[in-house]
Amino acid sequence: MIETIGYNILQIIFVMAFAPLYAGVLSRFKEMVQSRRGPSVFQPYRDIWKLFQKDEVISEETTWIFRFTPYLVFVIPIFVATLIPVLTDYPLAFAFMADMLGGGFFLALAGFFAALAAVDTGNPYGPMGASRTRMVGYLAEPVFMIVFFTVSFVAQSTIPFIVQQKWVANSAAFFSPAHILLLIAFLMLILAEGGRIPVDNPTGHFELAMIDESKGLEYSGRGAALMKWGGQMKFMVLACIFLNVLFAPWGLAHGTDLLSIFAAVPQILFKVLVFAVVLVVIETSLAKLRLFRISEFLGAAFITSVAAMVTSIFPGA
Amino acid sequence: MASATAEALNTLCAGLILIAAFAMVATRQVQGVVRFFVIQSLLLSASCFLLAYSRSSVHLWALGAITIGAKVIAIPWVLRRLLPDDFYERREISQAVNIPASLLLALLLVVVAEFLTGPLVATAKDSVIRINLPLGLAGVLIAVWSLVARREALPQLIGILAMENGAFLAGIAIASELPIIAELAVAMDVVLIAVVVGLLTRSIRKELGTTVAAGLAELKEEPVSWR
Numbered sequence: 001m002i003e004t005i006g007y008n009i010l011q012i013i014f015v016m017a018f019a020p021l022y023a024g025v026l027s028r029f030k031e032m033v034q035s036r037r038g039p040s041v042f043q044p045y046r047d048i049w050k051l052f053q054k055d056e057v058i059s060e061e062t063t064w065i066f067r068f069t070p071y072l073v074f075v076i077p078i079f080v081a082t083l084i085p086v087l088t089d090y091p092l093a094f095a096f097m098a099d100m101l102g103g104g105f106f107l108a109l110a111g112f113f114a115a116l117a118a119v120d121t122g123n124p125y126g127p128m129g130a131s132r133t134r135m136v137g138y139l140a141e142p143v144f145m146i147v148f149f150t151v152s153f154v155a156q157s158t159i160p161f162i163v164q165q166k167w168v169a170n171s172a173a174f175f176s177p178a179h180i181l182l183l184i185a186f187l188m189l190i191l192a193e194g195g196r197i198p199v200d201n202p203t204g205h206f207e208l209a210m211i212d213e214s215k216g217l218e219y220s221g222r223g224a225a226l227m228k229w230g231g232q233m234k235f236m237v238l239a240c241i242f243l244n245v246l247f248a249p250w251g252l253a254h255g256t257d258l259l260s261i262f263a264a265v266p267q268i269l270f271k272v273l274v275f276a277v278v279l280v281v282i283e284t285s286l287a288k289l290r291l292f293r294i295s296e297f298l299g300a301a302f303i304t305s306v307a308a309m310v311t312s313i314f315p316g317a
Numbered sequence: 318m319a320s321a322t323a324e325a326l327n328t329l330c331a332g333l334i335l336i337a338a339f340a341m342v343a344t345r346q347v348q349g350v351v352r353f354f355v356i357q358s359l360l361l362s363a364s365c366f367l368l369a370y371s372r373s374s375v376h377l378w379a380l381g382a383i384t385i386g387a388k389v390i391a392i393p394w395v396l397r398r399l400l401p402d403d404f405y406e407r408r409e410i411s412q413a414v415n416i417p418a419s420l421l422l423a424l425l426l427v428v429v430a431e432f433l434t435g436p437l438v439a440t441a442k443d444s445v446i447r448i449n450l451p452l453g454l455a456g457v458l459i460a461v462w463s464l465v466a467r468r469e470a471l472p473q474l475i476g477i478l479a480m481e482n483g484a485f486l487a488g489i490a491i492a493s494e495l496p497i498i499a500e501l502a503v504a505m506d507v508v509l510i511a512v513v514v515g516l517l518t519r520s521i522r523k524e525l526g527t528t529v530a531a532g533l534a535e536l537k538e539e540p541v542s543w544r
Contacts, residue, residue, distance in 0.1 A: 172444075175328045175332075177328060177452060180329060180336065181332060181336065184336060295417070296416060296417055299420060304336070306424055307335065310427055311332075311427070311431065
C-alpha cells in the first residue's frame with residue numbers, strides 16, 4: 001500500500017518534471033521542420049524559473065477567482081496524473097478515486113475556472129479568448145463523452161488501468177475498427193483541447209486570433225508560471241492517456257519493484273517523443289482553421305467517435 | 318497464429334477504409350478527394366493481400382495486384398493525363414448539403430449498413446465476414462451519398478469508383494474464390510469508366526467551360542460564360 005502510494009507520487013513527479021521538456025521538444029522539432037533553429041529544449045524550464053523569481057502584479061479590480069485559478073490549473077493535472085497509468089500497468093493506490101469520465105470533469109473544472117479568471121480581469125482580450133475556449137470546450141465535450149462510453153462498452157470499465165489491460169490482452173480488440181475510429185477521434189480531441197494547430201496556434205502572439213493563450217495574458221510572476229506549467233502538464237497528461245491507455249499500451253512497468261518503474265521511464269519518454277514527431281507533422285502540414293470551421297473539425301471528431309460506438313455495438317464487431 | 322495476425326490487420330485495414338470514406342465526404346479540395354481514394358484503394362489491396370495470406374488463396378493475391386494496378390496506378394494516371402490541372406486545384410464550396418450535415422448522414426448510413434447486415438453477420442462463422450460485410454456496405458452507401466452531394470464531375474466519378482471499393486471489401490470476404498476472369502473484367506471496367514467519364518468531362522468543359530454537374534441541367538443556345 002505504502003509502495004503504491006510512493007509510485008503514485010513518482011508518477012506525479014514524472015509528469016511535473018517532463019511536461020516542460022515535452023513542450024520544449026515539441027517547439028524545437030517544429031522549428032527544425034521549418035528549417036529554423038529555435039530555442040533550446042530546456043527553454044520552458046528557464047521560463048518557469050524566471051517567472052517564479054519575478055514579482056506578481058494583480059489588479060485591484062479582480063476577485064479571489066483570479067488569485068485562486070493558477071493554483072487550480074496547476075493542481076488538477078497532478079490530480080488526474082494519479083488516476084491514469086503513467087508509469088505502471090497495474091492500478092495504484094489512488095486509481096479508483098475517479099474514472100476517465102471523472103478525470104475529464106476535473107480537467108473541465110480547471111478550464112472553467114481559467115475562463116472565469118479571464119473574464120474577471122476586464123481585459124478585453126481575456127473574455128474573448130475565454131468565450132472561444134468555451135466554444136471549443138462545449139463542442140469537444142460530446143466527443144469526450146462518446147469516446148469514454150465506447151471505451152467503457154468495449155472494456156467493460158472506465159478505470160484507465162483496466163481499459164489499458166483490455167487492449168494489451170486482446171489484439172483482436174486492439175485492431176478492431178471501433179478502436180481505430182476511437183483513436184482518430186481522441187487524437188482530434190487532443191489537438192483541440194491542447195490548443196494545437198488545426199484549432200489554435202500555440203505560438204501565436206496575435207491577441208485577436210488567440211484561443212487558448214489569451215486566458216493567461218493578465219498573469220505575471222508566480223501566477224503566470226503556474227498557468228504555464230499547468231497547461232504543459234495538462235497536455236502531458238492527455239498525451240499519456242492517449243498513448244498509455246489507448247494507442248500503445250505497451251512498455252509500462254509490470255513489476256512492483258522500483259527498478260522496473262525506472263526502466264519504464266525511457267520507454268514512455270520514447271513513445272511520447274514519437275508522438276511529438278506525429279504532432280509536428282500534423283501541425284506543419286495543416287493550416288489553422290478559421291474560427292467557424294472549428295465546429296466542422298470537432299463535428300468530424302464527433303462523427304468518428306459515434307461511428308466507433310456504432311461499430312462496437314452491432315454484432316459485427 | 319500468423320493467419321490470426323493477418324486477420325487482425327485486415328480488420329485494421331477495414332477500419333481505415335471506413336475512415337477514408339468519411340474523409341472523402343469531408344474533403345473540399347478535389348485533389349484531396351482523389352488522394353483519399355488512392356489511399357482507400359491501397360488499403361483495400363492490403364486487405365486483399367492479408368486475406369490471401371490467411372486463406373492461401375491465389376485469386377485474392379491476383380485481386381490485390383489488380384486493385385493496385387487499376388485503382389492506385391492506372392486511374393489516377395489516366396485522370397491526370399485527361400484532365401487539365403485546374404480540375405485538381407479546385408475547391409468545392411457549394412455542395413448540395415454542407416459538410417457537417419453530410420458527415421452526419423454518412424454516419425447514419427453506417428448505422429443502416431450495420432443494421433441491415435446484422436442478421437446476416439450474426440449467422441456467419443468467419444470473423445472476417447463479421448468485419449468486412451458491414452463496413453463494405455457502409456462504404457458503398459457513403460460513396461453513393463457523396464455521388465449525390467457532390468457537384469463537381471471529378472468527385473462524382475471518384476464516388477462511383479469508391480462505391481466499387483466498398484463492394485470489393487465486402488466481396489473479398491464473402492466470395493474469395495471468384496473466378497479471376499470476373500475480377501479482371503471488373504478491373505478493366507473501372508479503368509474504362511474513368512477514361513470515358515474523364516473524356517466526357519473534358520469535352521463538356523471545352524464546350525461549356527464548367528463541369529459543375531448541377532449547371533448542366535439547363536438547355537443552352539449560345540456559349541455563354543458560366544463561371
